[in-house]
Amino acid sequence: MDTMEQLLNVENLKTYFKLMDSTVMAVDGVSFLINRGEALGVAGETGSGKTVTVNSIMRNLPLNAYVTADAITLEGIDLLSLSEKQLHSVWGKKIAMIFQNPTSFINPLFTIEEQMTDVICFHEKVKNKQAVKTAREMLVLVGMPDPDVVLKSYPFQLSAGMIQRIMIALSLSCNPSLLIADEPTTALDVTIQAQILKLLGDIKAHTGGLILITHNLAIIKDICDRVVIMYAGKIVEWGDVHQVMYLPMHPYTKGLLDAIPRLNNQDKRLRYIPGNIPSAIDPPSGCRFSPRCMVAVPICFEQEPPMCEKVPGHFVACYVIRKERGI
Amino acid sequence: MGMVYEIREKSNEKTSEHPKTKNTVLRQLWKNKLSFFGLVVIVIWFLIAIFAPLIAPYPEDAIASSHIENRLKSLSTEHWFGTDDLGRDVFSRVIMGSRLTLSVGVLAIFITMCIGIPLGAIAGYFGGKLDELVMRITDVFLAFPYLILAMVIAVILKPGLYSAMLAISLTWWPYYTRLVRGQALSLRKQPFVLAAKMMGLSNSRIILRHILPNCIGPIIVNASLDLGLIILATASLGFIGVGAQPPTAEWGLMISEGRQFFMVAPWMGIFPGIAIFLTVLGFNLLGDGLRDILDPQLRPR
Amino acid sequence: MNVLGYIRRRMMLFVLVLFGLSIITFTMVHLMPVDPVIMWGGEKASPELIARVRAEYGLDKPLDIQYISYIKNIFKGNLGVSITTHHPVAEDIAMFFPATLELVLVAWLIILLIGLPLGILSAVKAGGKLDNIGRTFALGGISTPLFWLGMLLQILLFKQLNLLPLQGRISDMVALLNPIKHITGLDLLDCIISGNWIAFRSALEHIIMPAITLSVTGMAMVTRMTRSCMLEILNKDYMIMAKTYGLPKWKIYFKYGLKNALVPIITIASMAICGNLMGSILVESVFDWPGIGLYATRTILQADFAPIMAVVLIMGVIYVSINLLVDILYSVIDKRIAYGEEQR
Numbered sequence: 001m002d003t004m005e006q007l008l009n010v011e012n013l014k015t016y017f018k019l020m021d022s023t024v025m026a027v028d029g030v031s032f033l034i035n036r037g038e039a040l041g042v043a044g045e046t047g048s049g050k051t052v053t054v055n056s057i058m059r060n061l062p063l064n065a066y067v068t069a070d071a072i073t074l075e076g077i078d079l080l081s082l083s084e085k086q087l088h089s090v091w092g093k094k095i096a097m098i099f100q101n102p103t104s105f106i107n108p109l110f111t112i113e114e115q116m117t118d119v120i121c122f123h124e125k126v127k128n129k130q131a132v133k134t135a136r137e138m139l140v141l142v143g144m145p146d147p148d149v150v151l152k153s154y155p156f157q158l159s160a161g162m163i164q165r166i167m168i169a170l171s172l173s174c175n176p177s178l179l180i181a182d183e184p185t186t187a188l189d190v191t192i193q194a195q196i197l198k199l200l201g202d203i204k205a206h207t208g209g210l211i212l213i214t215h216n217l218a219i220i221k222d223i224c225d226r227v228v229i230m231y232a233g234k235i236v237e238w239g240d241v242h243q244v245m246y247l248p249m250h251p252y253t254k255g256l257l258d259a260i261p262r263l264n265n266q267d268k269r270l271r272y273i274p275g276n277i278p279s280a281i282d283p284p285s286g287c288r289f290s291p292r293c294m295v296a297v298p299i300c301f302e303q304e305p306p307m308c309e310k311v312p313g314h315f316v317a318c319y320v321i322r323k324e325r326g327i
Numbered sequence: 328m329g330m331v332y333e334i335r336e337k338s339n340e341k342t343s344e345h346p347k348t349k350n351t352v353l354r355q356l357w358k359n360k361l362s363f364f365g366l367v368v369i370v371i372w373f374l375i376a377i378f379a380p381l382i383a384p385y386p387e388d389a390i391a392s393s394h395i396e397n398r399l400k401s402l403s404t405e406h407w408f409g410t411d412d413l414g415r416d417v418f419s420r421v422i423m424g425s426r427l428t429l430s431v432g433v434l435a436i437f438i439t440m441c442i443g444i445p446l447g448a449i450a451g452y453f454g455g456k457l458d459e460l461v462m463r464i465t466d467v468f469l470a471f472p473y474l475i476l477a478m479v480i481a482v483i484l485k486p487g488l489y490s491a492m493l494a495i496s497l498t499w500w501p502y503y504t505r506l507v508r509g510q511a512l513s514l515r516k517q518p519f520v521l522a523a524k525m526m527g528l529s530n531s532r533i534i535l536r537h538i539l540p541n542c543i544g545p546i547i548v549n550a551s552l553d554l555g556l557i558i559l560a561t562a563s564l565g566f567i568g569v570g571a572q573p574p575t576a577e578w579g580l581m582i583s584e585g586r587q588f589f590m591v592a593p594w595m596g597i598f599p600g601i602a603i604f605l606t607v608l609g610f611n612l613l614g615d616g617l618r619d620i621l622d623p624q625l626r627p628r
Numbered sequence: 629m630n631v632l633g634y635i636r637r638r639m640m641l642f643v644l645v646l647f648g649l650s651i652i653t654f655t656m657v658h659l660m661p662v663d664p665v666i667m668w669g670g671e672k673a674s675p676e677l678i679a680r681v682r683a684e685y686g687l688d689k690p691l692d693i694q695y696i697s698y699i700k701n702i703f704k705g706n707l708g709v710s711i712t713t714h715h716p717v718a719e720d721i722a723m724f725f726p727a728t729l730e731l732v733l734v735a736w737l738i739i740l741l742i743g744l745p746l747g748i749l750s751a752v753k754a755g756g757k758l759d760n761i762g763r764t765f766a767l768g769g770i771s772t773p774l775f776w777l778g779m780l781l782q783i784l785l786f787k788q789l790n791l792l793p794l795q796g797r798i799s800d801m802v803a804l805l806n807p808i809k810h811i812t813g814l815d816l817l818d819c820i821i822s823g824n825w826i827a828f829r830s831a832l833e834h835i836i837m838p839a840i841t842l843s844v845t846g847m848a849m850v851t852r853m854t855r856s857c858m859l860e861i862l863n864k865d866y867m868i869m870a871k872t873y874g875l876p877k878w879k880i881y882f883k884y885g886l887k888n889a890l891v892p893i894i895t896i897a898s899m900a901i902c903g904n905l906m907g908s909i910l911v912e913s914v915f916d917w918p919g920i921g922l923y924a925t926r927t928i929l930q931a932d933f934a935p936i937m938a939v940v941l942i943m944g945v946i947y948v949s950i951n952l953l954v955d956i957l958y959s960v961i962d963k964r965i966a967y968g969e970e971q972r
C-alpha cells in the first residue's frame with residue numbers, strides 16, 4: 001500500500017480504433033499508477049501503444065477511437081466522465097503535455113509571448129502584464145538565454161531545442177499536477193537531448209508527477225523513479241526503475257536492455273530481438289511476445305500471463321518467470 | 328510568381344510513395360461511388376461520340392443542312408430535343424457535337440502537355456538561369472486571364488474550332504510547366520538522381536526514366552480536372568464567336584445561336600448546355616476521385 | 629524581418645512582369661491578321677496612299693522602335709481608336725469599365741459572404757449532412773457553363789416568371805426620368821449616395837441575374853477550397869497543441885485558426901475576383917451588360933482589334949496588381965515569407 005498521495009490511477013485501460021473493415025486494438029488492458037512527486041517512464045517500441053495510452057488519458061483521440069477503462073482518475077477526478085467543456089479546464093491546468101516534434105506543435109504565425117500569455121491568462125485568470133512576467137520567469141526557469149528577445153520572436157527564428165524548452169516552459173506555466181512528455185528528445189540532436197533531459201529532471205521538483213515516454217531506455221534510468229515496459233498494447237513489466245533495469249525479469253525487457261549497444265561489449269555483433277511486433281488487428285493468442293520469445297513454453301502460446309508481483313514493487317506478466325520462481 | 332501559397336488543390340511537391348498499378352486504381356475508384364459514376368459518365372460520352380452517326384436520327388443536320396419548313400418546332404417524337412432556327416434536329420446536333428467536344432478536349436490537353444511538361448522538366452532539372460527564364464515566361468503567361476488570351480490567339484489564328492483548341496493549349500501549358508518544374512526541382516536533389524548521374528546516365532535519360540514517372544500522379548489528376556475546364560473554355564470561345572463557326576454543331580456555338588431564340592425555342596440552348604454540364608461533371612467527379620487516390624495527403628476526410 | 633525589403637523586391641518583380649506583359653500584347657497586336665492601314669484606307673486606297681499613311685504613323689519602322697512608341701503611347705493614355713465606335717479606346721474603356729467593376733465586385737461579395745462561411749462550416753462539420761450537400765452543389769457549380777446558366781436564369785426569371793429584366797444595367801425609362809448622378813461610376817453606390825431610390829431599385833433588379841450567374845462558379849470553387857484549407861489547418865499539430873493546453877474552442881478557431889487560415893483565404897479571395905473578371909466577359913455578353921467584356925467581344929467580331937488589345941492589357945495589369953497586393957498582405961501576416969526571401 002502506498003503511503004504517498006496517489007496522483008494518477010489508470011485501471012484496465014483499453015483503446016481501440018475502428019477502421020473501415022477492421023479494429024485496431026492499440027491498448028488492451030493497461031493499468032498503472034503514479035504518486036505525487038514521482039516520475040514514471042513508459043518504454044516500448046514504436047507501436048507498443050505508449051502514445052495512445054497517454055492520449056487516452058488526455059482523451060485527445062480521433063473520432064474513430066473508443067476508450068474504456070475501469071478507472072482513470074487524476075487527483076480523485078474521474079477523467080472519463082468529464083464533458084468536453086470540463087476537459088478544457090483540466091487540460092493545461094492539471095495535465096500538460098509536451099510532444100515529440102516541437103517545431104510543428106507551435107503556431108508559426110504568433111510570437112512566443114502571445115502564445116504563452118494566451119495559455120497563462122486563460123488558466124490563471126490574470127491580466128496580460130502579469131502573464132508576460134510569468135512567461136518570462138518560466139523561460140528563465142528552463143534556462144533560456146535572452147528571454148525578452150525570445151518572447152518577441154517567432155518560432156521560425158528559433159532552433160528546435162529552444163522551442164522544446166519553450167514548450168516545457170509553457171507546460172509549467174500553469175503549475176500542472178501531471179506533466180506528460182511524449183518522446184521529448186527524439187527529434188533533437190544528442191547534445192541538446194542531454195540538456196533537455198537534465199531540464200526535465202530538474203523540473204520534476206516543480207510538478208506533481210511526470211510521465212516520460214520514450215523508446216530509449218537509457219534516458220529513463222536517469223530521470224524516472226519507476227518504469228513501465230509496454231509491448232503490443234500491454235504492459236509486460238513494471239516497477240522501480242533500478243530493479244527493472246538491473247534485474248529485468250521479462251524476456252522482452254531483457255532483450256531491450258541487451259540491445260543497448262555498449263562500448264565494452266565483447267561481442268562484435270549487435271544484439272537484437274528477432275521478429276516483428278504483432279499485428280494490432282489480429283494479435284496472437286496467449287502472451288503477445290511469445291512468437292519472438294526465446295524461452296517460451298507451450299502455455300505461453302495459449303493463455304495470456306497475468307501480472308504478478310515477484311518482488312515487492314516489481315510486477316511482471318510472464319509464465320516462465322513464474323516457473324523459475326516456483327510459483 | 329507571387330502566389331506563394333498555391334491552392335490549386337494539388338500535391339505539395341512530394342514524390343508519390345509507390346506507383347499504383349492500374350488495378351489498384353480501378354478498384355479504389357470503384358469504392359468511391361461518385362468518382363466511379365464520373366468514370367461511367369465519361370465512358371458513356373465516349374461511346375456516344377464513337378457511335379454518334381448511328382445514334383443520331385439525322386446526322387446530316389450536324390453539318391450543313393436546313394429545313395426551313397421545320398424550324399423552331401418543339402419537342403416531339405421525331406425530334407426529341409426539338410428543332411432549331413434552320414429546322415435542324417437539335418438532338419442529332421448534340422449527339423454529333425460530342426465528337427467535336429471530346430476530340431478537341433483530348434487534343435488540347437495533349438498539346439498542352441507536350442509543350443508544358445518538357446519545359447517544366449527541363450526548367451526544374453537544370454535549374455539556374457534556364458529555370459529563371461522559363462519561370463518568368465510562365466509567370467507572364469499566367470498573368471493574363473486565360474479566356475481573353477485564348478480569344479486573341481484564336482482571332483490571330485483565324486476563328487474556328489481548331490484555332491480555339493490551339494489557342495487554349497497555348498494558354499494552358501504554363502500550369503503543367505509549373506507543376507512538373509516543382510516536382511523536378513525537388514527530385515533532382517534526391518539520392519537516386521545523383522546515383523543515376525554517377526552511373527553516367529545522360530540527362531535526357533534521367534529525366535525520362537526517373538523524373539517524369541514520379542510526376543505522373545499529379546499530372547493525371549490535373550489532366551482529368553483540366554479536361555473539364557478545357558471543354559468549358561472551348562464552349563465559351565464558341566459562344567463568343569471566335570471558336571467554332573456555324574454551321575458546326577459545337578455545343579457552345581449552339582447555345583449562342585439558341586440564345587437569340589430563347590423566347591420562342593428555349594430548347595435550342597438548353598440541351599447543348601445540359602450536355603456540356605454532364606460531360607464536365609463527369610470529368611470533375613473522376614478527377615476528384617483520382618486526386619483522392621493519387622494524392623492522399625489532400626483527401627478531405 | 630525586413631518586410632519593407634520584401635515589398636521592394638516584390639515591386640521590382642512586378643515591373644518586370646508588366647514589361648513581359650507589354651511585350652506579349654505588342655507581339656499579339658502585330659500578329660493580328662488585319663493590316664490596320666488597309667482597314668483604314670479601305671479597299672480602294674492606292675498603294676502610294678497606303679505607303680504614306682504607314683510612314684506617317686511610323687508603321688514602317690523596325691519593331692523595337694515601334695515597341696518603344698507603343699509603350700510611350702500607353703503611358704500617354706493612347707490606346708488606339710476603335711473602328712466600330714469611332715472613339716478613342718481609352719475613352720470607351722473609361723466609360724465601360726465601371727460597369728464591369730460593379731458587376732465583379734457585387735458577385736465577389738456574394739461569393740465571399742456565402743462561400744467562405746459555407747466552406748468553414750463544411751470543414752468544421754466534415755462528413756456531416758451540410759458538408760455532403762455543400763460538396764455536391766459545389767461540384768455542380770464548377771461544372772456549369774457560365775453563359776448557359778445565365779441563359780437559364782433569363783428563361784426562368786424573365787420569360788417564365790417575368791420577375792426580373794432581361795438585360796442591360798438599368799431600364800431606359802428610369803434612365804430617362806430618374807437619371808443617376810454619376811459619382812463613382814458604380815450605379816448601386818451612386819444611387820445610395822444621392823438617395824435615388826427608384827433608380828436604385830432598377831439597378832438592383834438588373835444586376836441580380838448577372839451577379840448570381842457570375843458568382844455560381846466562383847462560389848463553388850471558394851467553398852471547396854476553403855473547406856480543404858480549413859481541414860488541413862484544423863488537423864495541424866499546433867492546433868492540437870492549442871487544444872491540449874485547454875484554450876477554449878472559440879479562441880482556438882477565431883484567433884489561431886483564423887489567422888492561419890487567413891493566408892489561404894486571401895489567396896482564395898483573390899482567385900475569386902480574378903475568376904470573376906474573366907467570367908464577366910461571358911456574363912456581359914449574355915446580359916448585354918455594358919462593361920469592357922462586352923466591348924471587347926463585340927468589337928473583336930467586327931475585326932476591330934484595338935479595343936481587345938487594350939482590354940487584354942488592362943486585365944493583365946489588374947491580375948498582376950492583385951497578385952502583388954496579395955503577396956504584400958502575406959508578408960505582413962506570415963513573417964516567414966519576408967524572412968525566407970532574405971535567406972535566399
